[in-house]
Amino acid sequence: MSRIETADVVVIGAGIIGAASAEALSAAGMRVLVVDRGAPAGGTTAGGEGNVLLSDKAPGPELDLAVASRRLWPELIESLRAELGDEVARVEWEPKGGLVVATDEDAVGPLSILAEAQREVGVEAVDLSRDEARAMEPHLTDEVAGAVHYPGDAQLQPVLAATAMLTAVRARGGEVRGWTEAHGLVFDDAGKVAGVRLGDETIACGAVVNACGPWAGHFSVAAGAPIEVLPRRGMVLVTAPLPHVVGRKVYAADYVAAVASSDVDLQVSAVVESTATGTVLIGSSRQRVGFDEALQVEVLRRLARSAVKLFPVLAGVPVMRTYGGFRPYTPDHLPVIGADPRFAGLWHASGHEGAGIGLAPATGRLLADLMCGREPEVDPARFRVDRPAVIAEVRT
Amino acid sequence: MRVRFDGVEVEAQEGQTVAGVLLAKGIRSWRTTRGGDRPRGLFCGIGVCFDCLVSVNGVPDVRACQRVVAEGDEIRTQAGAELPS
Amino acid sequence: MRRIVVIGAGPAGMAAASAAALHGVDVVLIDAGAKLGGQYFRQDALAAGDRFTLPRNVEHVASAAVWAIEPVDGGHRVHLRIGPADGPDRRGRAVEARALVLATGAYDRALPFPGWDLPGVFTAGAAQALAKGQGVAVGDRVVVGGTGPFLLPVAASLIGAGARVVEVAEANAAVTGWLGNPVGALAGWSKGGELVRYAGTLARHRVPYRSRSAVIEAHGSDVVESVTVARLDALWNPVQGSERRLEADAVAVGFGFTPQLELALAARCRVEDGFVVVDAAQGTSAPGVFAAGELTGIGGADLAASEGAVAGAAAAKFVGAAVEPPVRAMARVRSGRRFAAALNAAYPVRSGWHDWLRDDTIVCRCEEITKRALYRAVDERDVGGVRSLKLVSGAGLGLCQGRVCGRNVAELAGVDGTGFAKRPIASPIRLAELAEEEPVETPIDAEESGRVLGVEY
Numbered sequence: 001m002s003r004i005e006t007a008d009v010v011v012i013g014a015g016i017i018g019a020a021s022a023e024a025l026s027a028a029g030m031r032v033l034v035v036d037r038g039a040p041a042g043g044t045t046a047g048g049e050g051n052v053l054l055s056d057k058a059p060g061p062e063l064d065l066a067v068a069s070r071r072l073w074p075e076l077i078e079s080l081r082a083e084l085g086d087e088v089a090r091v092e093w094e095p096k097g098g099l100v101v102a103t104d105e106d107a108v109g110p111l112s113i114l115a116e117a118q119r120e121v122g123v124e125a126v127d128l129s130r131d132e133a134r135a136m137e138p139h140l141t142d143e144v145a146g147a148v149h150y151p152g153d154a155q156l157q158p159v160l161a162a163t164a165m166l167t168a169v170r171a172r173g174g175e176v177r178g179w180t181e182a183h184g185l186v187f188d189d190a191g192k193v194a195g196v197r198l199g200d201e202t203i204a205c206g207a208v209v210n211a212c213g214p215w216a217g218h219f220s221v222a223a224g225a226p227i228e229v230l231p232r233r234g235m236v237l238v239t240a241p242l243p244h245v246v247g248r249k250v251y252a253a254d255y256v257a258a259v260a261s262s263d264v265d266l267q268v269s270a271v272v273e274s275t276a277t278g279t280v281l282i283g284s285s286r287q288r289v290g291f292d293e294a295l296q297v298e299v300l301r302r303l304a305r306s307a308v309k310l311f312p313v314l315a316g317v318p319v320m321r322t323y324g325g326f327r328p329y330t331p332d333h334l335p336v337i338g339a340d341p342r343f344a345g346l347w348h349a350s351g352h353e354g355a356g357i358g359l360a361p362a363t364g365r366l367l368a369d370l371m372c373g374r375e376p377e378v379d380p381a382r383f384r385v386d387r388p389a390v391i392a393e394v395r396t
Numbered sequence: 397m398r399v400r401f402d403g404v405e406v407e408a409q410e411g412q413t414v415a416g417v418l419l420a421k422g423i424r425s426w427r428t429t430r431g432g433d434r435p436r437g438l439f440c441g442i443g444v445c446f447d448c449l450v451s452v453n454g455v456p457d458v459r460a461c462q463r464v465v466a467e468g469d470e471i472r473t474q475a476g477a478e479l480p481s
Numbered sequence: 482m483r484r485i486v487v488i489g490a491g492p493a494g495m496a497a498a499s500a501a502a503l504h505g506v507d508v509v510l511i512d513a514g515a516k517l518g519g520q521y522f523r524q525d526a527l528a529a530g531d532r533f534t535l536p537r538n539v540e541h542v543a544s545a546a547v548w549a550i551e552p553v554d555g556g557h558r559v560h561l562r563i564g565p566a567d568g569p570d571r572r573g574r575a576v577e578a579r580a581l582v583l584a585t586g587a588y589d590r591a592l593p594f595p596g597w598d599l600p601g602v603f604t605a606g607a608a609q610a611l612a613k614g615q616g617v618a619v620g621d622r623v624v625v626g627g628t629g630p631f632l633l634p635v636a637a638s639l640i641g642a643g644a645r646v647v648e649v650a651e652a653n654a655a656v657t658g659w660l661g662n663p664v665g666a667l668a669g670w671s672k673g674g675e676l677v678r679y680a681g682t683l684a685r686h687r688v689p690y691r692s693r694s695a696v697i698e699a700h701g702s703d704v705v706e707s708v709t710v711a712r713l714d715a716l717w718n719p720v721q722g723s724e725r726r727l728e729a730d731a732v733a734v735g736f737g738f739t740p741q742l743e744l745a746l747a748a749r750c751r752v753e754d755g756f757v758v759v760d761a762a763q764g765t766s767a768p769g770v771f772a773a774g775e776l777t778g779i780g781g782a783d784l785a786a787s788e789g790a791v792a793g794a795a796a797a798k799f800v801g802a803a804v805e806p807p808v809r810a811m812a813r814v815r816s817g818r819r820f821a822a823a824l825n826a827a828y829p830v831r832s833g834w835h836d837w838l839r840d841d842t843i844v845c846r847c848e849e850i851t852k853r854a855l856y857r858a859v860d861e862r863d864v865g866g867v868r869s870l871k872l873v874s875g876a877g878l879g880l881c882q883g884r885v886c887g888r889n890v891a892e893l894a895g896v897d898g899t900g901f902a903k904r905p906i907a908s909p910i911r912l913a914e915l916a917e918e919e920p921v922e923t924p925i926d927a928e929e930s931g932r933v934l935g936v937e938y
Contacts, residue, residue, distance in 0.1 A: 039866025046868045088861050159872035163862035170863070178865035240457050240880055240909065241430060241477040277848070277875065278430065278477050294552050295747060295905045297560060304915035315916075316480030316569050318457050318909035320880050411515070411526035416615030424704050425600040431849040435703050437600040438619070439846070439885075441607025442520060443513060443566070444588045444741075446880035447846055455569050457880070457909070461607070462566035464515060464526070464544075480569070 004175045006204045007033040009371070010196045011211055012182045012219055014040035016048075016162045016356050017349050018211035020364030022174065023076075023165040025209075028368050032174040033205070034166060035198060037181040041162035044213045044356070047325020049236060049273065049281050050158045051249070052358040055098045055150035056256050058114060059121045061382035062334060066355070067123070068378050069362035070152055076361050080164050084171060091161040092276040098153030099128075099137060101144055101310060102253040108146035111253045115148045124151050139245050139313045146253075153249050155273060158357045182208075185223050185346065193345030207371065209347045214291075214326040216336070216350035225342045228390050229351050231326035233287045235299050237307070238321040239314065241278035249273045250310060255284065259354065260333060264288045266299060270306035272314075280314065282307040284354070291326060327353045332389035334382055335359060337366055341386040347371065348385050399469040401426075414460035414471055415441070415448055426450050426460065430476030449474050454481040483507060484923070485796045486559050486578040488547055488744060491519020492782040493774030494584035495533065496789030497796065501582075502536035504797040504804050509576050510535070511542045511561060519586055520606060521782045523613040546571070546908040550581075550747040555925045556769055557581050557748060562914055569911050573919040580769045580796040583745050583757070584789055587738035587775035589627075592830070593844050593852075593889060594837045595698045597734075601705030605635045605735030611642075618644035620731020624708050626650040626696040627735040629828040630672070633679035635733055636688060646688045647729050650710050652717060652736070653828050655692040656680075672781060696732055697724070697837045708732055717833025736830050739888055740776045742902035752899055755888075761811060762936040763792035771796050780821030787813035795936040806938040835893060844893065845886040847879020852893070859894045867891065867900030877901055880909065 007030075011022045014036035022032045034040070052073055057063040074093065081089035102108045115125040126149040133147035134140050166176045177198075186195035186202055195204045212219040214231040255269040263286075271283040285299045300322055308315050330336060330351035340346040349367050352359050362378060369376040385391060399408045401418065408417045415438045418426055425435035427449050439447040441461050448460040453470050456478035465471075483506045487498045490512035498510040516524045517533040524532060535541060542563065549560040556579040564571035589604035596602065603611075603619050605627055611617045623644045625636045628651060636646045656676065683690055691710070697719050698709040712723035740756060751758045751766035756778050763771045773792040774785035790810040798804035838844070840853040858864070858874035867887075870876070876890045877883030883890070883901035891898025 039864055039869050041864065041872075042866045042869040046872055087857060157872065159864075159869050160862075163864060163869070163873055167861060167863070176863065237912075237915075239912070243477050243479055245479065277878065279878075294749075295549060297549055297551050297558075300549075300906075300915060301918075304912045308912050308916055313479060315913035316455060316911055318567070318880075318911050319906060319915055320909045321878075321882060321904070322906050409527050411528070412615060413526070416526070416611065416617055419611060419617045419619065420615075429849055434598065434849075435600050436598070436846075438603060438607055438611070440588060440591070440604045441610040442588055444881065445604075445846065445885045449880070452568070455567075458567040461610070462513070463568070464565065466565070 004031065004033055007031050008205065009207045009209060010035065010203055010205045011209045012196070013211035013213060014162070014166060014176055014178065015043055015045040015211065015213050016041070016158055016360045017213065017352060017363055018209070019162040019165040020360035021209050021211055021349050021367050022169045024364035024368035025371065026169045026172040026174050028372050032169055033203060034169060034174065034176045035180040035182055036178050038179065040166055040176055040178050041159045044325045044327065045158045045162050047234070047323055048158050048354070048357055049271065049283055050155045050357050051355065052154040052156060053098060053249070053355065054118070054123050054152045055100055055125070055148070056259055059117050061379065062355070063121065063123070065335070065359050065362050065378050069359050070154065072361035072365060073154065073156070080168055084167060088164050088167050091164055092157035093154065094156065094276070095154040096248050098150040098249040098251070099133060100148045100150065100251055100253055101133060101140065102146040103141065103143050103309065105145045107253040111146060111148055114256060137247055137250060139311050140250070141310055141312055155249055156357065157276070161357070182219065183222060185343070187343070191343065193343055207345045207347060209349055209367065211349045213350055213356070214328040216328055216348065220348070223346060225340045225346055227336055227348055227385060228331055229336065230288065230329045231291055232329040232353065233289050233292070233324060233326055234283065234354065235285045235303065235322055235324040237282040237300060237303050237319045238323070239280040239282070240318045240320050242280055242317060243278070244274065245313060246272055246274045246280055246311065252306065252310060258286055262331070268299065268302040268306055270310045272307050272310055293324070328356070329353050330390055332387070335363065336385055336390050337363055337383040338370055338380055338385050351390070397465070397467040399465050399471055401471045402473055408465045412465050414450055414452065414463045414465055417465055418460065427474045428476055433476070451478060456480060483797070483800045483802055484509065484578055485580040485582060485800060486511065486576055487582040487584060487793070488559070489519060489584035489586055489774070490514065490517045490541065491584060491586050491774060491785065492521050493785035493789035493792070494519070494582065495535065496786040497582040497584055497773055497793030498535055498539045500790045500793030500807070501797040502538045504794065504802040506538070506797040506800060506802050508539040509542060509578070510539050511545050511547055511559070513544065513546055515543050517541065520610065523610055525616065526614045527616060547744060548906055548908045548910045550744050552749070553577060553925065555579055558921065560919065562910060567909065569913065571914060573914065573917055575919045575921045577921060577923065577925045579925055580771065580799040581748065582792045582796050583748065583770065583772045583776060584774045585741040585744055585776060587740045587779060588884070589735040590737050590739050590830070590888060591734055591885060592736050592834045593842055594696065595839050595842045596700060596705070598843050598846055599699050599701050599705050600703070601701065601730055602699050602732045602734070605631060605733045608733035609635045609638050612638035616642060618642035619733065620644055620729065622647050622729045623731040623733055624648050624650065624696055624710065624727055624729045625733045628652040628830065629735070629737055630656050630676055630824070631735055633676055633683065635735070637679045637682045639733070640682060640686050646683070646686065647727050648710065649683065649688060649690045650694040650696055651690065651692045652695045652713055653692065655690065672783070696734060699732055705730055705732060713833060717831035718836055737828065738775060738779045742776065743904035743907045745772060745776055746903050747905055747907065755899065761938050762795035763788055764795060764936055769799055778818065778821060779825060780817055784814065784817030784821055787817055798936050811938070844890055845876035845879065847881050848875045850874060850876045855890060855893060865896065867896055867898060870894055870896055
């Protein structure tokens, strides 16, 4: 494949958000170069579980984005299938639904209130009794105080999804360049972005998208336009392949509170699901430890306990692997999607925390709509770059 | 000592591994793969490859080359992926 | 209290434990096996007692799986499960130490070929372990193949266990070629005499030994019934028309060795070209972590023991014992590495093996990923690193976690394979075991941990 020398847009970061942005931009007819300092889809995207969730979001802008994205995912997969064939479009998409379980009475009230609020904005959420929940998930603990079924929750394999979108970008005349670090921007006389520096090379382009995930803050500093995106570490346990044990995405009701929390300390709440290959993934943990990758056995221990509490049958099952990653976290827990107010031609798409897989297609679409001057489906106001929680002063 | 393999009593010695007992009886495979349903048995012999998985006393995913037999062990062929009973 | 932890009780680990213990340091020596000696000194598991004894201040923790190494202030915490392998009722234990010697050894590299997933195909190490440890031959008629001097003792062990060795197929030049050459690069190698004896055993049993040959296919429906052996050209491409079909019920293959890197990577040791980088004191890039034996380069038992002696002394010094540089062991390490380099250069793995594979040949045994599926994932998704390669191809995601397929898949896909060895959970652990609280023994003293000593000679 030939290397392109100029692009309409250079997307920095080949994770799920960069891939979805590049896919949407190339679908709009732009010539896109995607660069990543590592292997494509090898960072946060490779460290996630593949959540496409409505259930864990309270009514508000993030849920709006999630609803749009949940509708877009199957459409996008179908269009990739039509364009590139079955093999590339194989992303292990499973519209399996989610089951949120309260194992003690205290958690039932908040779960019901959340579900009621979600129903009011049109999310399907069905209150279940203990017996109904156990009929749905036969291996579930019998200590169920309350449960809500969310038929709209889904799952896919994030690396397959990201690489499928990147394959589409290449097929449309774009390029994906791994192991290539972006060092900064080049501006024209009017102060507009005119290119991006990649090592010794400068690629002329009309726009740059910062889709660096948890490293978006780093790149924004290099670009001279800092935004506040911080890493929040998470770990996942992977069991040996098992027969079918867990049908849906099943998680403990305290997960919603953990997601919304800004606590620096370790938070663990069970998220349990089977994958297409038979393994069971066990999340989730949240810690703000910078980019420290050191193993902490205590985190694994608490994940194991929380999973066995939901599914006692897992007690005797071997864990063969653990992996982790860093979620891109913003102080107000909302993604950053839009134009940078300081430099024309610089755009950001990051800060999706643990929801980037689910929110990717709507994020890409929103970014492309804004860039192309189309009317966006989702109100972009709350994701603006110039909100106080996110924008930092330009460092001199 | 005596152990059972798929319900049949087998003579074993102190210090033998499950793989040692089975191979000495001429048994070459004691697992099937979960994808292709293919027979598998010992491969690396030193605990690295996880190919020789077997169920011991109701617990699957035990490496036959590493597990030393104990009196009365109930050893069973492992069919694909199994849950502990 | 001065204490170190040594992981692995093969030649390197035993030597490290002894050296540290002789300097008055308490040693916790951890190994998966029931007896000392590791793979090289594989003991007869059916015989009573242990043929090795170690100094009294060495605590040998046998039948123990190290499933994680966790960095803590001033050192490392080593997490163990002790008891029947892979059982649900193993005992948990966590040991902390300021100095750690990693001597986790290596295992056979197996190259894929059509039929290599049939029962009856073994690694050379499996044939050796079963013969020496369990008194069992893996088959009645066995073909031994691969490369390197290790094939000779494997064949001899098989004969000793009652098998008929049909043929030994060496993919490179004959091992025996340089045995008689007093001026060759390997002249004076201490293992030369041993090899001459093995060669004698093979000759007495009229075992054909063929160089530049390999088993390129195993045949059978549910078990090996025969194999195809072919002559190889210099790049290991099979020579057309040279194929011969041999009746056999077992194949034992080994193409050199792969180091067990996961614990070294967990301890954040720097790895280059597939091996842990060490200094003259066997110190790794991680303070307080020393490595010895095959982890640092494939070199055999004598070199491993010498490195172990150096590493054990350095670890003792690191925790404050008075230690003079072990100059004689260090000299043996230097000369041993020269021989090892010559030996490894004489027995490379050539890329022609890629063409032994057919489209439907399995490359990842656990997940049953074929060559076709691997190449399709590489071609269509253009991934440039191991982490994403695993997730798009499925190779390396099974229970062995890429131990068997990692190097081969990385070579076929053209990526650096070190990432396959990143296994923070170094050995499977059942969820109930993981959920259990482990008491931490003699935690590192906070005051002590303030000192970080380097060991330089």
